[in-house]
Amino acid sequence: MQAGRELDVKVAEALGWIRKEHPVHKVDVWVLREHDGQIMDYLRNDEFQPSTSWESMGVLVANARDQGIQIDILPRHNGYVVIWGKRWADNLVCLDAPHGVCLGFLKAKGIPV
Numbered sequence: 001m002q003a004g005r006e007l008d009v010k011v012a013e014a015l016g017w018i019r020k021e022h023p024v025h026k027v028d029v030w031v032l033r034e035h036d037g038q039i040m041d042y043l044r045n046d047e048f049q050p051s052t053s054w055e056s057m058g059v060l061v062a063n064a065r066d067q068g069i070q071i072d073i074l075p076r077h078n079g080y081v082v083i084w085g086k087r088w089a090d091n092l093v094c095l096d097a098p099h100g101v102c103l104g105f106l107k108a109k110g111i112p113v
Contacts, residue, residue: 003051057098
């Protein structure tokens with residue numbers, strides 16, 4: 001799967017986030033935390049781009065750890081190696097770390113990409 005919006009949506013859904021319209025700001029958001037029907041914490045859809053943004057990739061890595069999935073990124077002369085859990089046999093060699101981390105996260109969750 002290529003980096004971009006389709007992959008970003010798949011990752012957000014795998015994190016358990018729900019796409020909604022923010023009741024006050026009237027923008028599409030990913031709900032991170034909700035209480036009594038009120039959105040407490042959210043990211044705008046255009047702010048969460050883990051397959052192309054290093055900052056969003058960091059958000060993904062932190063949330064993956066909360067779900068018990070450890071993701072490591074090792075730089076190599078020909079790109080990056082992305083490793084999740086202790087399954088070295090499943091590691092990915094990729095040119096772009098954010099894209100590779102998204103693919104690794106989905107594979108760790110058992111979601112086909």
